[in-house]
Amino acid sequence: MLAPSLLLLTLFVLVPLCVVAAYSFALRDSYGAVLPGFTLDNYRDLFQAAYLQVFVNSFKLAASTTAICLLIGYPVAYFIAFKAGRAAPALLLLLLIPFWINFLIRISAWVVLLGRGGLINQGAIGLGLIDVPVGMLGTYGATLVGMVYAFLPLTVFPIYAALTPIDPRLREAGADLGAGPAETFLRVTLPLSLPGVFAAALFVFVPSMGVFAIPVLLGGGKEIILGNLIVQLFLEFRNIPQGAAVSVLLLLISGVGILLYMRALRRVEAMK
Amino acid sequence: MTKPKILLAASALALIIGGPAMAEDLRIFGWANEMPDQVIADFEKETGITVTFDTFDSNESMIAKLDAGATGYDLVNPSQYAVQILISRGTIAELDHAKIDTYDNIGPSFKQVSYDPGNKYSIPYVWGTTGLAYNKSCVDEPITSWKALFDEKYKGRIYMLDNMLAAYIAGLQVNGFSANTSDPAEVEKATETLIAQKPLLAGYNSTNFADLVSSGEACIVESWSSSVLQAIKDNPDVVYVLPEEGGTMWIDGYSILSDAPNPDAAYKFLTYILRPEVAAKTTELSQTATVVPASKALLPGDLANNSAVFPDEATIANADFILDLGDAMKFYQDGWTKVKAAQ
Amino acid sequence: MSGQQAHRAGPGWFTRVFAHGLSGWVTLITYIFMLAPIVVLIAFAFNAGRSTVVWTGFSLDWFEVVWNNRHIARALQVSLIVAVASAAISTATGALAAVAITRRQFLGRDALGAALAAPLVLPEIVLGVALLVFMSFMGVTLGYGTMIIGHVLVSLPFSTLIVRAAASSLDLQLENAAADLGANEWQTFRMVTLPQLMPAIFTAFILSATLSFDNLVMSTFTSGVGTTTLPLRIYSMLKLGITPEINALGTLLVVANVAILFLVMGRYLPLMLKTSRR
Numbered sequence: 098m099l100a101p102s103l104l105l106l107t108l109f110v111l112v113p114l115c116v117v118a119a120y121s122f123a124l125r126d127s128y129g130a131v132l133p134g135f136t137l138d139n140y141r142d143l144f145q146a147a148y149l150q151v152f153v154n155s156f157k158l159a160a161s162t163t164a165i166c167l168l169i170g171y172p173v174a175y176f177i178a179f180k181a182g183r184a185a186p187a188l189l190l191l192l193l194i195p196f197w198i199n200f201l202i203r204i205s206a207w208v209v210l211l212g213r214g215g216l217i218n219q220g221a222i223g224l225g226l227i228d229v230p231v232g233m234l235g236t237y238g239a240t241l242v243g244m245v246y247a248f249l250p251l252t253v254f255p256i257y258a259a260l261t262p263i264d265p266r267l268r269e270a271g272a273d274l275g276a277g278p279a280e281t282f283l284r285v286t287l288p289l290s291l292p293g294v295f296a297a298a299l300f301v302f303v304p305s306m307g308v309f310a311i312p313v314l315l316g317g318g319k320e321i322i323l324g325n326l327i328v329q330l331f332l333e334f335r336n337i338p339q340g341a342a343v344s345v346l347l348l349l350i351s352g353v354g355i356l357l358y359m360r361a362l363r364r365v366e367a368m369k
Numbered sequence: 370m371t372k373p374k375i376l377l378a379a380s381a382l383a384l385i386i387g388g389p390a391m392a393e394d395l396r397i398f399g400w401a402n403e404m405p406d407q408v409i410a411d412f413e414k415e416t417g418i419t420v421t422f423d424t425f426d427s428n429e430s431m432i433a434k435l436d437a438g439a440t441g442y443d444l445v446n447p448s449q450y451a452v453q454i455l456i457s458r459g460t461i462a463e464l465d466h467a468k469i470d471t472y473d474n475i476g477p478s479f480k481q482v483s484y485d486p487g488n489k490y491s492i493p494y495v496w497g498t499t500g501l502a503y504n505k506s507c508v509d510e511p512i513t514s515w516k517a518l519f520d521e522k523y524k525g526r527i528y529m530l531d532n533m534l535a536a537y538i539a540g541l542q543v544n545g546f547s548a549n550t551s552d553p554a555e556v557e558k559a560t561e562t563l564i565a566q567k568p569l570l571a572g573y574n575s576t577n578f579a580d581l582v583s584s585g586e587a588c589i590v591e592s593w594s595s596s597v598l599q600a601i602k603d604n605p606d607v608v609y610v611l612p613e614e615g616g617t618m619w620i621d622g623y624s625i626l627s628d629a630p631n632p633d634a635a636y637k638f639l640t641y642i643l644r645p646e647v648a649a650k651t652t653e654l655s656q657t658a659t660v661v662p663a664s665k666a667l668l669p670g671d672l673a674n675n676s677a678v679f680p681d682e683a684t685i686a687n688a689d690f691i692l693d694l695g696d697a698m699k700f701y702q703d704g705w706t707k708v709k710a711a712q
Numbered sequence: 713m714s715g716q717q718a719h720r721a722g723p724g725w726f727t728r729v730f731a732h733g734l735s736g737w738v739t740l741i742t743y744i745f746m747l748a749p750i751v752v753l754i755a756f757a758f759n760a761g762r763s764t765v766v767w768t769g770f771s772l773d774w775f776e777v778v779w780n781n782r783h784i785a786r787a788l789q790v791s792l793i794v795a796v797a798s799a800a801i802s803t804a805t806g807a808l809a810a811v812a813i814t815r816r817q818f819l820g821r822d823a824l825g826a827a828l829a830a831p832l833v834l835p836e837i838v839l840g841v842a843l844l845v846f847m848s849f850m851g852v853t854l855g856y857g858t859m860i861i862g863h864v865l866v867s868l869p870f871s872t873l874i875v876r877a878a879a880s881s882l883d884l885q886l887e888n889a890a891a892d893l894g895a896n897e898w899q900t901f902r903m904v905t906l907p908q909l910m911p912a913i914f915t916a917f918i919l920s921a922t923l924s925f926d927n928l929v930m931s932t933f934t935s936g937v938g939t940t941t942l943p944l945r946i947y948s949m950l951k952l953g954i955t956p957e958i959n960a961l962g963t964l965l966v967v968a969n970v971a972i973l974f975l976v977m978g979r980y981l982p983l984m985l986k987t988s989r990r
Contacts, residue, residue, distance in 0.1 A: 317572015401948030
């Protein structure tokens, strides 16, 4: 049962990652070709003020995106799992429709909506809320809207997947024993759905640090995050060793995240 | 459920093993939107060769891809400084001009380009400039200088190209330096200028900036000439200018890869696109000038006289020409990292 | 009794606001937020002019433009092949691993769990670069093979975690009963575990195919000659500006997607309903 996944992971993740790790200690020539050798300079450079600012930006954006996505995603998943009844599959599929349109088309739809001539400004002017169009593109808020739009479905699915198998009899039992809906939710539903919540947080937090198109197209590329930095180092500067060092650091940060996830998951599984 | 899955996995494996396409194919790796589809379709019809045209969005990402080797393209479409890099890597092959019947159609000035004298490794094809575009409806005077990009008046309505070398063109020239400098002190000064400019910007953008200036979202944008000409055609309020400090000129050409599977088809393609009527069609459909002077007579008058497409000699002479900066590239990269991270 | 009444007075607002009201309202607003941009996008696919903001009249011209764009047809074909192949591999591999991790005790179980999620914690771009470097080192020609592998890496953590979350909340009694009745591990998996996991596996497959179809970054690095996917093609189209051609393409994608889903749902809807009613 494990052979296919082990093979895939070893051959196409582990080995290539070792290559990246090795590159992070390598030298390069001015044309970007990697030279054999050993240096710690690529890591020392990460402590430049410029890079530290990028780390702060990334953490801030990832944390706020995750928080918003969970706060919205949980009630939606809850509704679909327990209240929607026969509409549940349709609601899930509706949530996927934006995905099938293509990421770039979705983001460009927001570029149009948030523009000075876009529907939001037109509508606000029409309602008399504002007199002149407000510039929303190129702001942090625009980036955040794009991030939530991109990641929200990824929070709903794992939470839904964890909520549905919860035996209704357990929830009924809670009610029969005199627990109110709040207590049933807090003591039965929420704990049982926690694996899904943790998975959702993981799905959002980590990839959101590696995103680059949204901060550029909606945020004007002014507050860049790790994803932008890596694109810049690999594709614009062709500085593979430096890019590899940033990647290794991001791997370590994320490793901490995944360890926290694993520990939390085990604690929940042990509770049962 | 598992059985169809196994079948699918097997068919995927078959695809993995199944090799590249047939011999009478031509595989081109080119800039997005510079080569009109119609030109390629006509070429296919005339020669019976099937063309696969994949695109890239920066010289740097194209080089990164080719560096990885084993890509199997016949033709690649680098800009001037990228030609120098590809030559130094041995990625592109020396050309046999005898196999390009139409080689003499190239204008004399494009035969002696500094980055590849005598076109040994690359056939120049389209060229343009880097300058600025503005929307007449939201500026009160004609813009003629890079200084407008640093003007408090337009705060929040300015976009710079999201491209290191392009941004430094404005940063260097507004300080009176050459856009092709390798002096660390000059690059440093330009870096400070660009950091000071950042609070004025709506953003950095090298994707949909033409749309942004056309819709009035932005008033002034740094721009490549070829990218904004479609917007100008649709919206007369949009103006493209080469700033008085000079701006830059760029040339995108075609080179045959050292490991090209089908160099013969590549030569046929080069011969085809240098025909005056084909070059004229390229200019008409992509709003970009080609290196074939004879094609200009075949263009509609308004296009042939469009100074944004065909700047005059004096303007071109005033423009800088960005070449490979070699080791000095590091000064730019360190500076650009600071600019992008600045608050 | 009155004590219990008082006790319930607190949760009373909760019942109204959260359990019945809030989740419904949040869901409604969320769906407006998710779908309104799509509705606007589709509306302007029918615009006569070149603008995606100012309505100038009804026209189907942009659909004709898309239809005649030979690059789009080719890119769509590439994207479909890659999406189906990578989702199938990813779901099969991920489901097997997820069940093994939640059901078996073995050395390195946690390590494998972490490793399966690893592609999540690496920015895709790093995986893409690493894969590219590795493939070129091995002398593999870039193309469908490299791209499908790349997309499997992107979707594998999702398919594993989804199935895992479902598997860890399954009732173990049925499986234990099957084992007591003499079923071996594989039989238990096929006859007992798998059917219960079908909704999760189906979700994982759809999500994997969706992620692949939408993928830009991994494709950028792993694409080779003639394997320009739809997102790669759209990226180069965007440079020409956001025109209704993009909207028309988006509209066609929605229509095609809805059509496919109806076909799929015909088969899976009863299955999903059965589990949600359980």
